[in-house]
Amino acid sequence: MSISFAEQIRIGIPDELPPMPPEEPGISHAPARLRVLSPDEEALALQNALRYFSPRLHARLAPEFAAELRRDGRIYMRRYRPAYPMRARPISEYPARCPEAAAIMLMIQNNLDPAVAQHPHELITYGGNGTVFQNWAQYLLTMRYLSELEPDQTLVLYSGHPLGVFPSHPDAPRLALTCGMVVPHHSSPQDYDRLAALGVTSYGQMTAGSFMYIGPQGIVHGTTITLLNAGRRYLGTDEARGLSGRLFVSSGLGGMSGAQAKAAVIAGAIGVIAEIDPVAVQKRHSQGWVMEVESDLDRLLLRIERARREARPVSIAYLGNVVDLWERLAREGVAVDLGSDQTSLHIPFSGGYYPAGLTLAQSREMMVADPAGFRERVQESLRRQVRAIQQLARRGMAFWDYGNAFLLEASRAGAEVRRADGSFCFPSYVEDIMGPMCFDFGFGPFRWVCTSGDPADLAATDEIAAAEIEEMARAAPPEIRRQMLDNLEWIHRAGENRLVVGSQARILYSDGPGRIRLGLAFNRAIREGRLRGPVVLGRDHHDVSGTDSPYRETADIRDGSKWCADMAVHNVIGDACRGATWVSLHNGGGVGFGEAINGGFGMVLTGSEACDRRIRSMLFWDVHNGVARRAWARHENARFACERALAAEPRLRLTLPHAADPELVQSALEGVRR
Known part of the structure; x- marks a missing residue:
């Protein structure tokens, strides 16, 4: 008797051994990883893997997992890769007790879709090692927990491992996750190789481990x-x-x-x-x-x-x-x-x-x-x-x-x-x-996903976005008019450029006021029945406030703080406090383990007035945290954006810098050196 997709999700890790799934043609596989574990550590890795399963299965699974560790340098638990097609389905097909959980399941499956993911059978979305989960048991258990998640509970993931579901409240995130959060002194690439082989950490890249990837x-x-x-x-x-x-x-x-x-x-x-x-x-x-x-x-x-x-x-x-x-x-x-x-x-x-x-x-x-x-x-x-x-x-x-x-x-x-x-x-x-043309002004990779799976919904959101941007461009000051016009050209041509791979998603570089306007417009369209399903808002971690990375996102911060990660950590905390559906904090990203801290969010819009409140509060913080940091680093364009924000929001207070005369500074230093 065949089991439906929804029933398979609810089962999670099956009680009996599933058959080994067949190889699929045309799938790119991750290369074997270095064998870096000592014999004692190999035993520990195997013990770590077996703890997901009943002891009565250990005799069968232990040799299999040991062979994987020897061959691949990792234990992916290939036997547990699901038999159903891996792709983003319409949100109505997911067994869930709240739309937020169903939307997260959709986003997870999109990250593992063979049309989207780089090495899908090794649970890698992009970047060679951008991992969604460390193994298939984590995927199965996470999907089961999401199918059971209530609107007053929060699922917690440690580097893909579902720690459990905890009581919370409706305004708390439904999911909080971290990837690769290793004590700094033990955060070298060599440490990562060992810890990942042990099955205790993962490299989430940016949007791989946070379930926010929308293809290229x-x-x-x-x-x-x-x-x-x-x-x-x-x-x-x-x-x-x-x-x-x-x-x-x-x-x-x-x-x-x-x-x-x-x-x-x-x-x-x-x-x-x-x-x-x-x-x-x-x-x-x-x-x-x-x-x-x-x-x-x-x-x-x-x-x-x-x-x-x-x-x-x-x-x-x-x-x-x-x-x-x-x-x-x-x-x-x-x-x-x-x-x-x-x-x-x-x-x-x-x-x-x-x-x-x-x-x-x-x-x-x-x-x-x-x-x-x-x-x-x-x-x-x-x-x-x-x-x-x-x-x-x-x-x-x-x-x-x-x-x-x-x-x-x-x-x-x-x-x-x-x-x-x-x-x-x-x-x-x-x-x-x-940095100077986008991030300083608050422009960054805002994105949304139409969970109905209907291309007509995506086309409708494109039309909504174009109308909003056109209105904003007419009133835009000259400092950001070029960015607005580029965005308008982008969204007008989005359909003809055939950008969709996987979920019905769109990317658009927008500033803080623009993201809020678009979010409110989408939520209103859901409420009025112009869209068939919820919309997920998100962004790349590579954004104004999302990442502290001295070799990339904060490479242009020259007050000495480009090595500090306060911004990215505060951003995740602030998003969680202001209405994000899920939040994530990662070590690494495109520049390597130990070289950056980055974070992101997802927000599910259902048309409710509560969503309007969350949009205004969370999206404002999510952008202006980074703009304020850039202004404090003496970036004039960021100061301009901060002054606009201060004029628009009377409850906002920002500490802006005073410029020091370089000649005065040098004179003072020379005076004490004599």
Whole structure:
């Protein structure tokens, strides 16, 4: 007798051993991880895994899990991967006692959808190790708890492990979760490898572990904004021609990096993106996120020249090694206008970066069999890549670090990427573009998901958003009018750009007042019956207030506090106090374990007046916390945004800085040094 989807969710971990699920064709699998545990620690890892199951099953499961640990370096509990298709369903199909719990289940399944996730069978959404859960038992138990969750209870997750459901109250979050929150002194990449192998921590990246990933669309708007503003800043492009005929070169099509090709086309450029994994290339090509695929460098260079002559936007995946691409471009003197990199260099030796001269299979074998040798090959490739990039930069290419730890790992490899004062020779995209042009004003990657699963609901929210933005743009001060007009162009073209992969979701860079207006408008549309189901509001952790990361989100904070994580921690606490449906706090993100603290939220809108109150309170805090921090760091654009907020909200009080005369400061210091 077949069991329905709803019944399987309610069962959670079954009492009897399920059959081993079959392999699915076309699925990209995570590489084997380093075997870093001692014999005693391997025994501990196995004990940790077995505690999810009745002792009567241990004799069968122990050898199986031990084999997984030996083969994969992790215990994924592959036998417990569900038999039902993994995808976001309409919210009405989830067995739940409150709509908030059903919406969270929808978001979890979207993160594990094979069309969305990078390595779905290993529960990895993006970034090489951006983990939703550590194992399938955690997934099954979490989904069961959510199906039982009442409106006055809160589910707690420790790095994917469902600690339990606790009594709370209706205004408390329905879910509070953390990922990788390790004591700082034990928060190195090596510590992560050991703790993850033990099954006691996970790397949630940003929106993987917080269940807020919406496919590559989640970063495509930010990448488009970055490219457009890079053209304006570095190339002096005008609004008429934009990036027409301009060449952008980067790497990575696997997870969030998959947005680069689509963003290049939306921005009007020629985008060439290197990717070594044929499964990732095929996925993005079949989804329409990359237009053409080329594996021969001679033909690729001819195609680039034809694209320049035609001055038409095109995206081309180079199926091969990124170092080979950069070196060939440099050797042939190809005029590259804009360049970056989105390999997963937060895990350079565990599948995030593949060295030149080795195939994908050879690399995956060597990283486990000869980790020291593999490390040297990776670092040699990084040095070669930097040399080629520097050649092209001397000829006029503008290159930036995309916050993936490229410059950090290149410097650790011995590449010449630092100036005499210790700063990097290339900027982070946050330093020159995203920070001063977006974050300082409160603009960031706001997003929403239509839980009905109906494309008509998404189209309706696009229309609502366009009307609200158009009205805001007319009244916008000149300091932010360009951002508003870019947003208006984005939302008008969102449907034709075919951005949806997985859930019916949309990304839109919006400021604080804009997010509140959109949230209230969506909630009103639900209340009036113009939308068929609830809407989930959220954002990337890569946002104004969401992340403290000295190599990315806070790279442009120059008062010495870019190394401090007060903002991100306070943001999660404040969101939980003001009406978030779920909150998350993570160690890591795109730059690596121990290199950042980041957090996020989800808010389920049901059309109620209580949701209106939560929107006004929580979204205001969620943006202005970071804007106030940036203003205190003496950012003039952030001060401008704070003064607007103070004028609009009489209950707000902010501590704004007084500027000190640099000559007075130096004179005082010289006086005490004599």
